[in-house]
Amino acid sequence: MASEKLYLYPIWIRIWHWLNAVLFITLLITGVSMQYSNPENPLLVSFELSVELHNLCGILISLNYLLFIFGNAFTSNGRQYKMKTEGLMTRIFNQSIYYLFGMFKKQDAPYPISAENKFNPMQRFIYSTAMYVGFPLIIASGMAMLLPEMIIPQIFGLSGLLLTAMLHVVIGFVLSLFLFIHLYVCTIGSSISSNFKSMITGWH
Template sequence: MANDKIYLYPIWIRIWHWLNAVLFITLMITGISMQYSNPENPLLVSFELSVQLHNLCGILISINYLLFFIGNLFTSNGKQYKMKTKGLFTRLYEQSIFYLFGMFKKQDAPYPISVENKFNPLQRFIYATAMYVGFPIIIVSGLALFFPEIIIPQIFGISGILVTALLHSVIGFILSLFLFIHLYVCTIGSSISSNFKSMITGWH
């Protein structure tokens, strides 16, 4: 079975995935530049250019996310993000133990990839949380900062803009951690590059 190929990623998923990656990395770089630099001493990208790129990529990634959401509603890809609550913690524990110890001992994965389940339980839990909780929050908070007049002036006695900006930054940081973890997990395959090639060809 090790040499069998499975077609996991249709063309629309691959295009969405790479576009999302480029836009998110650009948002991460420009976000860091805006947060930790000033107009006289730019960190990674000049402040003015960072603002322009961040706004543009924010709009584009929101549209891209909407296409992802619609695609999951009308294709079988949506079921990959559905989780069964019964036995969930057991499955998460088993997969975590495999990542921590089992794979280094060359043990078989407890939940091998198939057409029906392209994500293992831990991946499914993290990806579903990122895509259906993290992304909506960062998009809504980003749109609110883009149109600050719609933000509630005071939230628990604190500036509404400040709370929204903090929420946007915190979720952005968490999703950035997700990106780095995602890249690491992608190197866990038959070879370091095999999972990256799968997202180019569609074949696992």
């Protein structure tokens, strides 16, 4: 079957995507460095530099997130994140079976990529959850720790700062898992590098 060449990623999406990737990976490295190292024995990056880079990249990724929100609000890309709830679990199950078995048997994808649907049902659910739930939570908790006077001192008898920090770390861990799964799924294409090239050229 002949493949169709689709222009799925306009320039603003590619700019947002690569900025987001660089900033998130920097936040991941500096966050791990702050969490598990001490000033005398830095893990990946020195503690002082980690704090400065983490704060700076946190502000930049928040501004970059606004590009994502406005871009989806005023372009057709926003419809890619809208889900029909009816039959959603069935569609996700079908896609799971394809990822687990079908693609290794060279079966056709149950939900092929098109201009109208560049995400399969599983991708749409996970990407929507990450971008519209995970990112707002990690940005809000990060900004709160950057400006701790905004945090309620006590929440249900516990330190508001501690709960905010725990939320930030947990959401960061979950989004890090998303990153690694995303990178793996990107290798599932006509070649290992084809999906990465698409995010450079815009063409799938």
